[in-house]
Amino acid sequence: MRALTGALIAAAIAYGQEARQIVEESQRRARANSQRYEGDLEVIGAGSKVSRKTWESARIGSFGNSKTVLRFTAPSEVKGVALLVINHRDRSSDQWMWTPAVGRDRRIALQDRSTRFFGTDFSFEDLEERDADQYDYRLTGEEPQDGAACWVIEARPRQGKTSQYTLSRIWIRKDNYVAAQYENMVKDQVARRLHQSVIENVQGIWTARRLEITDVRRNSRTILRIEKLAYNIPLKDDDFTVLGLRREQ
Amino acid sequence: MKPWLLPLISGLALGQDFTERGFLDTTGTFYPQAAPGDSGHALGEALFRYEAFYKVTPRLRFAGGIDARTDSHRQVEREAGLAWWDRNRQRTALEVRRLIATFSAGKLTVEAGKQFIRWGRTDILTPTDRFAPRDYLNVVENDFLAITAARVTYGSLANSIELVFSPRLTPSRVPLLNQRWAGPAAALAINEARPDFPGGPQFGARWNHIGSTAEYALSFYNGYDHQPLYRAALPTVQRFYPQMRMYGGDVAIPLSLFTFKAEAAYFTSTNKQSDEYVLYVAQLERQAGEWFLVGGYTGQAVTLGRSTQGFSPERGFTRAFTAHAGYTIDTNRSLALEAAVRQDAHGAWVKAEYSEAFGQHWRMTVGYVWIYGSDADFLGQFHRNSSAILDLRYSF
Numbered sequence: 116m117r118a119l120t121g122a123l124i125a126a127a128i129a130y131g132q133e134a135r136q137i138v139e140e141s142q143r144r145a146r147a148n149s150q151r152y153e154g155d156l157e158v159i160g161a162g163s164k165v166s167r168k169t170w171e172s173a174r175i176g177s178f179g180n181s182k183t184v185l186r187f188t189a190p191s192e193v194k195g196v197a198l199l200v201i202n203h204r205d206r207s208s209d210q211w212m213w214t215p216a217v218g219r220d221r222r223i224a225l226q227d228r229s230t231r232f233f234g235t236d237f238s239f240e241d242l243e244e245r246d247a248d249q250y251d252y253r254l255t256g257e258e259p260q261d262g263a264a265c266w267v268i269e270a271r272p273r274q275g276k277t278s279q280y281t282l283s284r285i286w287i288r289k290d291n292y293v294a295a296q297y298e299n300m301v302k303d304q305v306a307r308r309l310h311q312s313v314i315e316n317v318q319g320i321w322t323a324r325r326l327e328i329t330d331v332r333r334n335s336r337t338i339l340r341i342e343k344l345a346y347n348i349p350l351k352d353d354d355f356t357v358l359g360l361r362r363e364q
Numbered sequence: 365m366k367p368w369l370l371p372l373i374s375g376l377a378l379g380q381d382f383t384e385r386g387f388l389d390t391t392g393t394f395y396p397q398a399a400p401g402d403s404g405h406a407l408g409e410a411l412f413r414y415e416a417f418y419k420v421t422p423r424l425r426f427a428g429g430i431d432a433r434t435d436s437h438r439q440v441e442r443e444a445g446l447a448w449w450d451r452n453r454q455r456t457a458l459e460v461r462r463l464i465a466t467f468s469a470g471k472l473t474v475e476a477g478k479q480f481i482r483w484g485r486t487d488i489l490t491p492t493d494r495f496a497p498r499d500y501l502n503v504v505e506n507d508f509l510a511i512t513a514a515r516v517t518y519g520s521l522a523n524s525i526e527l528v529f530s531p532r533l534t535p536s537r538v539p540l541l542n543q544r545w546a547g548p549a550a551a552l553a554i555n556e557a558r559p560d561f562p563g564g565p566q567f568g569a570r571w572n573h574i575g576s577t578a579e580y581a582l583s584f585y586n587g588y589d590h591q592p593l594y595r596a597a598l599p600t601v602q603r604f605y606p607q608m609r610m611y612g613g614d615v616a617i618p619l620s621l622f623t624f625k626a627e628a629a630y631f632t633s634t635n636k637q638s639d640e641y642v643l644y645v646a647q648l649e650r651q652a653g654e655w656f657l658v659g660g661y662t663g664q665a666v667t668l669g670r671s672t673q674g675f676s677p678e679r680g681f682t683r684a685f686t687a688h689a690g691y692t693i694d695t696n697r698s699l700a701l702e703a704a705v706r707q708d709a710h711g712a713w714v715k716a717e718y719s720e721a722f723g724q725h726w727r728m729t730v731g732y733v734w735i736y737g738s739d740a741d742f743l744g745q746f747h748r749n750s751s752a753i754l755d756l757r758y759s760f
Contacts, residue, residue, distance in 0.1 A: 158695045160694050160695055164695070164696070166695045166696055167724065189724065190721070190725065190759070192721070192727060192759040194383075194759075195385065209574075217482075218480045218508070219482050222579060222616060222618070223651075224618035224623045226620065226622075226623075227650070227651035230651045230652070231692070234692065234694075234695035335694075353470060353471065357521065358524060362425065362468060362473060
């Protein structure tokens with residue numbers, strides 16, 4: 116019996132290590148000094164009402180120490196609204212939102228991160244980076260997504276990581292290590308599902324160009340199409356500050 | 365060729381980073397009750413705003429905007445001409461909303477021109493916001509006015525210091541004496557003499573710290589109050605803007621359930637007619653699901669009272685419980701409720717609004733503002749000005 120228990124624990128540790136290695140390899144392959152794209156968003160509400168938004172995203176740094184600015188470019192009434200996300204290796208990100216109409220920034224508190232981001236189905240937390248060190252991983256099996264073989268990995272936030280999600284299931288493709296799907300759970304219910312498809316090689320980095328996030332409880336979904344994607348472009352660190360948000364208007 | 369023209373021309377040649385935005389907004393306000401000195405029940409307003417942003421180089425940017433407006437109630441001047449200083453009694457028909465050049469290099473940012481400068485962290489009342497005069501023609505619906513200033517900011521994300529110099533006061537716009545927002549004074553036969561604007565400059569400094577557990581700032585201001593006091597030799601009154609010095613601070617602390625925000629400022633003056641006092645605000649803020657909730661208290665403590673008559677919505681909104689609730693129905697529709705209730709219940713203001721977007725450009729807002737109270741109370745004096753609002757905006 117003791118031998119069986121020991122074997123199970125050893126297998127679990129091995130599976131955990133293997134799961135972490137897969138996630139780390141996935142992040143290593145996606146590593147870039149910077150990234151910029153234009154996002155075309157289609158929000159499809161519960162009543163099939165569709166609204167469109169666009170944003171520009173710029174990121175400097177990579178997993179563990181990256182900074183991102185998202186700035187809406189349409190519709191006209193939200194043009195200029197921006198979000199600054201500063202990711203940390205050891206804790207949840209810091210986030211500030213800039214609203215030009217009131218000319219002030221507002222810090223998004225940790226307890227507010229489950230709120231939807233400006234009418235999309237992304238929550239503020241969904242816009243932060245998932246650093247491998249902030250989760251415990253477990254390989255639970257294999258299951259294809261969009262016809263591609265995938266590992267299925269469970270990720271639980273570690274102590275100190277504040278998250279609305281109690282558990283995430285991640286499908287990582289075996290051929291290019293791109294995450295094909297996330298299922299983010301609250302207790303034992305799926306709260307949001309993020310499906311990533313149209314995977315293309317851009318400057319040597321396999322990248323999903325179509326992200327579809329479904330808010331299961333609201334029966335609403337948002338499709339993000341990534342256009343004009345570029346990696347390793349020159350960006351200035353000073354633009355990724357609260358002052359930088361104000362400067363760009 | 366002048367060397368300073370090079371970056372401008374090269375930027376234009378590359379067509380770099382030009383963006384623009386704006387809107388045409390039409391508003392109808394309907395007052396069920398007549399008011400002293402103003403029997404009008406309906407007010408129509410139209411505002412066209414255009415703003416353009418141009419990044420000449422990564423270090424140099426320009427931003428400019430104009431407002432063109434008209435109305436049915438003579439709150440807007442009928443004279444043509446482009447206004448800059450915002451010292452007119454009425455709103456101007458055509459005005460430079462802002463025009464600013466921004467230069468940044470490393471940790472240094474310099475902004476010069478007509479610009480909006482917002483200090484403080486709290487919402488309904490921001491005592492440290494000294495460079496932010498407002499248009500108080502309709503006291504409870506007020507927009508900020510830009511000021512002409514140079515603003516230098518130096519620092520990193522964690523710590524920054526800001527210095528502001530403004531050569532000339534931009535006063536808040538006060539209600540017109542022949543209209544309902546003058547309150548009971550509209551019924552009196554008062555002549556207004558030419559206002560006594562101060563000639564001197566204003567200066568301010570603010571140090572801001574962003575930590576992992578809290579954000580806080582200390583601020584200092586030396587200049588003039590943008591809200592006037594009155595010299596009275598009845599039936600003639602004259603607005604003047606007393607010297608003011610402010611020592612202030614604000615803080616935001618995210619707690620497990622709410623974010624706690626507080627702001628306080630101590631005001632002194634060398635003017636013998638001006639009070640010395642403390643304004644303070646404490647509020648809790650929470651975003652939960654589709655709700656955005658803010659509740660707080662605004663207070664005032666007079667340390668030296670001189671009882672000069674003035675017009676100060678900032679002080680008028682104190683000794684009150686304030687609340688704001690917003691609910692997002694879906695991606696196009698939202699509800700909002702705002703309220704300020706004086707602690708002695710002698711005045712209250714409640715605003716409820718429903719807003720819906722249509723397509724990419726149109727938004728309609730309907731709302732009702734309810735004002736209750738007695739003539740002796742700052743809020744209560746406008747109790748005849750409860751109104752329904754219908755607003756239609758085309759954004760581009």
